[in-house]
Amino acid sequence: MSDMTALAELTQAADLLTQAKSICILTGAGISAESGIPTFRDKQTGLWENYRAEDLASIDAFERNPQMVWSWYQWRRNLVKDKQPNPAHHALFKLQQWAETEHKTLALITQNVDDLHEQAGSKVTHLHGHLWRNKCSGCDSPYTEPVDYSQDSLLHCPHCEGLIRPDIVWFGEMLPQQEWRYAEHAVNDCDVFISIGTSSLVYPAAGLLQVAKQQGAAIIEVNLNPTQNPLVDVELAGKAGEILPKLVDAL
Numbered sequence: 001m002s003d004m005t006a007l008a009e010l011t012q013a014a015d016l017l018t019q020a021k022s023i024c025i026l027t028g029a030g031i032s033a034e035s036g037i038p039t040f041r042d043k044q045t046g047l048w049e050n051y052r053a054e055d056l057a058s059i060d061a062f063e064r065n066p067q068m069v070w071s072w073y074q075w076r077r078n079l080v081k082d083k084q085p086n087p088a089h090h091a092l093f094k095l096q097q098w099a100e101t102e103h104k105t106l107a108l109i110t111q112n113v114d115d116l117h118e119q120a121g122s123k124v125t126h127l128h129g130h131l132w133r134n135k136c137s138g139c140d141s142p143y144t145e146p147v148d149y150s151q152d153s154l155l156h157c158p159h160c161e162g163l164i165r166p167d168i169v170w171f172g173e174m175l176p177q178q179e180w181r182y183a184e185h186a187v188n189d190c191d192v193f194i195s196i197g198t199s200s201l202v203y204p205a206a207g208l209l210q211v212a213k214q215q216g217a218a219i220i221e222v223n224l225n226p227t228q229n230p231l232v233d234v235e236l237a238g239k240a241g242e243i244l245p246k247l248v249d250a251l
């Protein structure tokens with residue numbers, strides 16, 4: 001894409017945001033990539049290079065081999081623990097503040113389980129759970145004891161002795177109801193929907209873009225490798241950490 005086209009798209013996106021009363025943003029793993037957290041569809045590295053993330057993040061995998069799945073999450077926690085928000089997270093916090101001053105509604109929804117949006121100061125709704133929380137795989141109670149991320153031993157629930165697992169939505173599981181209802185409401189209400197750093201392959205989150213489009217919202221996509229989704233109205237191709245600060249500056 002030429003610089004002129006990129007500038008025209010950025011201006012068009014800024015105009016849409018300026019005119020909108022209600023904005024809904026969905027982020028995915030791509031927004032944390034520049035903080036050094038690998039995306040899901042990147043090949044895994046190191047110890048886990050022979051596994052696919054999709055094959056470890058499932059209830060079947062945990063039932064078959066809880067030790068392996070727990071060890072993978074402990075490894076991921078060690079990978080993520082020192083990571084910091086990047087300019088994309090900071091820009092979205094600025095966008096939230098701008099929306100508040102302009103009396104616009106802005107819903108920030110993420111599929112990510114890291115807490116980099118929160119670290120940047122944003123209010124965010126997590127559709128796929130939280131990397132730093134745990135719960136019982138048997139009775140579903142939250143597990144609030146401190147967890148030592150440097151070791152891999154399985155932990156047991158103090159109430160029912162069930163195995164402790166990360167509080168993350170796995171393939172084949174329902175999304176948390178309250179968060180999902182919030183997302184559905186936000187998407188039904190928005191004039192502009194921005195999809196950032198997501199491959200839009202995992203449902204039901206990926207369906208939010210379609211719902212937004214059907215009810216008349218303009219769709220903006222920010223992606224290093226655009227998804228080529230024909231529903232997208234404005235394509236901002238490139239790194240979220242480079243594009244989002246420019247978009248916010250253009251407002």
Ligand code: OAD
Nearest residue numbers: 028029030033039040041111197198199223224225239240
């Ligand atoms: P994916 O790994 O599927 O997609 C990441 C997207 O980010 C791709 O489209 C990349 O082109 C894009 N990308 C990479 N670097 C970028 C950058 N610097 N700036 C902008 N875009 C960039 O991740 P998700 O779509 O988030 O689910 O995956 C969805 C869900 O699948 C995850 O939440 C997880 C996973 O299985 C659960 O854990 C339930």
